[in-house]
Amino acid sequence: MKKYFDRLKRMIKSINRDRRVLTVFMAVGLSFVLAIIISIFSLRRLADGNRRELDTMLTYRIYESVSNSLNEPIVVSKTMACDDFLISFLQDEDKMSEGEAVYSMRKYLSSVKDSLGYDSAFLVSENSRRYYTYDGLNKIVDPVNDEHDVWYSIFLDKDVPYDLDVDSDEMNEEQWTVFVNTRIVDDSGKLLGVCGVGVKMSNLQCLFLEAEEEYGVKINLVDANGLVQVDTEDINIENAWLDEDVLGDGNENKVFQSVEGAEYVTTKYVEYLGWYLVVRSKRADISREVGNVISLNIVLLALVMAVLVIMVMISFITSRRMQRTEEEAAIDRLTGFYNKYNANEKISALCAGQDGTLMIIDLDSFKLVNDIYGHDMGDRILIEFARIIRENMSADAVLGRIGGDEFIVFAIGMKDEGAVGAFSEAVNRDLLEVAKSLMGEDMSIPLGASIGVIFVPEYGTEFNELFRLCDRALYVIKSNGKHGYSIYNGDIDDGLPTDITLSMLSTILEERNIPQNAMWMGKEAFGNVYRYMVRYMDRYSGTAYKVLFTAKFIRRDLPDAEKQTIMVSLRELLQESLRGSDIMMQLGYNHFFLMLPQINDYNISHVIDRIMGSWKYNKYSDQVELTVESESMVDY
Known part of the structure; x- marks a missing residue:
């Protein structure tokens, strides 16, 4: 038991x-x-x-890339629509024979297409309904009987200045093309015709396909109704539709799950196109791991x-x-430096807690490289200049490109003028060697680097104020021979008055051996006095304007003496039209630069119209074509 x-x-x-x-x-x-x-x-x-x-x-x-691809043809088409030659042609078309009209338009449109690199350029006359292309007369537009021409009546019915239309290009083997259609009107608003350029769809498709393959997404451009306008697959173009729920209201950006719960949809409204950029991606699939x-x-x-x-x-x-x-x-693609925004953000944070040296570096005479050797050479110089700066700076320095030829550097721990001088000498020496190797030993451009310097925190830690003072130091070296450096020491402000009168400006110009009014001045000399001119404008409240008149001789065989006489006549006409507070300078022999303070949009238009009208009745007006550009200086 x-x-x-x-x-x-x-x-x-x-x-x-x-x-x-x-x-x-x-x-x-x-x-x-x-x-x-x-x-x-x-x-x-x-x-x-x-x-x-x-x-x-x-x-x-992708939005930025699309903007870069389509904004330029829009600007070109708008420019064509305002072209006096095109407007005059349409107004006088019925006075020409068909052969004359076709020859004239073929030459004009071929020039637009070939010089700007577009796939097509066209003009439709509202009066004759002729469809001109770079290859001549293509057809007579007939929206009623030809389905290819329906776009014309649709565009006119929209009553908008311009519109984008995706269609097959009859001139290019029916390839899908994005056409920019732009209205041409006369001064009274009467419709004269429609013009524009075309960009092959394949250009945008390549851009989209690269992103789709790299990130595993599907990208489309669709119109306000959801109709697909751009797709990497031709069969979907103007044939597939997206649910209108994926489109935002106006400029709204949306990120949300689709009804099926298997996709994310990101929508960005492209305002100047009136289209939507839609990016779709699959949700992450982890079912295999769970199983x-x-x-x-x-x-x-x-x-x-x-x-x-x-x-x-x-x-x-x-x-x-x-x-x-x-x-x-965040990176400038050409130089590998931080772009302006990110460089300023990083340096601003460093200035608040680190000792060091802030430098603004300006590439002297760089514009001459672009003007003489072309922009490709200019890009090579910028790349090499960035390399030189990087090689002569410590690894922890923050390097940024804040303008076309302007750079910013914050060197942590550097507080020695000797180090600054050595850096300046090395940069200028290496830059000259590189420039000669790229452009030839006989290169005569005075290429170099001007450097404004301020030690931190001797004059504070607030970045915007430090940048302003450093910029003043840069101006000192730019005004005194360039190719070197200037360290801000607190006395520089005394040499740069902020309240400059017209008489003071005259004195400044005279000290530089430059006449005040209607002078012959090169670009470099103009740059030396422009900042003083801006400070003179600061005396006046309200809006100011910059105006540039350009005289182009119609006859190239005019003797130099006669050209000079004509320019004197134009100069006197401009002087008589200006007020006592206005400034005028003659740049070269055919450019007149004006700065007019305290003037509004209406009055500046009146002044320009009066000058252009007076020149029209000048005895030399048939020998010179006078053009004008103006720009508000509210934000100067």
Whole structure:
């Protein structure tokens, strides 16, 4: 009997022990399952959140590229619509024979197409309905009987200045083309015709395809009705529709899940096109990992770790993509330096807590490189100049490009004028060597670097104020020989009066051996006095204007003496039209630069009209074509 009871006790203990083990196993198992569920939801939220952020940044990046691709043809088409030659042609078209009209337009449109690199250029006359192209007369537009011409009546019915239309190009083997249609009207607003240029769809398709393949997304441009206008697959163009729910209201940007729950859609309204940029991406798929966890429950812990590792990897990869996209947006592509915004942000933070040297570096006479050797050579010089700056700076220095030929540097810890001088000498020496190797030993352009310097925190830690003072130091070296450096020392302000009168400006110009009014002045000399002129304008409240008159001789064989006589006549006409507070300078022999303070939009138009009208009745007006440009100086 005792043996029986002992066996019963051992059995009860075994059952209790197994129950405890089972309880522990169940608790661990439930913990693992709960951890897996939490990990799955965390993974879903993290992947989806990163996907949304990546898609948003990608959308803005593509938006900038689309703007660069389509904004230029819009500007060109608008310019064509305002061309006096084109307007006169349409007004006098019925006075010419068809052959004369076709020859004239073919020559004009061929010039637009070939010189600007567009795939097509066209003009439709409202009077004759002739469709002129760079190849001559293409057809007589007939929207009623020819489906290819329906676009014309649709565009006119919209009553808008310009519009984009995606259509097959009859002149280019029916290739899909984005046409910019622009109305041409006379002074009374009467419609004369429609002109524009065409850009092959393949240009935008290549841009979209590259992004689709790199980021695993689908990209479209659609109109306000949801009709696809641009797609990497030709079959979808003007044939596929997107749900209007994915389109924002006006300029609204949206990021949301579609009804099926499998896609994210990012929408950006392109205001000047009236279209929407739509980027669609798949939600992160983690079902395979979940299935593996369920089917291989005997290794729950290992699978939980695997899921965690996968989650970390996805987070790392996605974060790296986001970081790369942000870095690309922050970097000037040509030089590899920070762009203006990011350079200023980083240097502003450093100025608040680090000792160092702030420098503004200006590339002297760089415009001459572009003018003489072309912009490709200018880009090569900028690339080499950036390399020279980087090689002569410490690795922790912040380098930025803040203008076409202007750079900013913050050298942490540098507080020695000797180091600044050595840097300036090295940069100017290396730049000269590079310039001669690229442009030839006989290169005569006085290329060099002017450097404004201020030590931080001797004059404060607020970046905007430090930048202003450093810019004054730069002006000193620019005004005193260039190719060197100037360190701000607190006395520079005394040499730059902020309240300059007209008589003071005259004195400044005389000190530089430059006459005040109607003078012959080169670009370099003009740059030396322009800042003083702006400070003179500061004396006056309200809006100011800059105006540039350009005289172009119609006859090239005029003797120099006669040209000079004509320019004197024009100069006197301009002087008689100006007030005592206005400034005028003659640049070269045929440019007159005016600065007019305290004048509004209406009055400046009146002044310009009066001058142009007076010149029209001048005895030399048939020998010189006078053009004018004006710009408000509200933000100068």
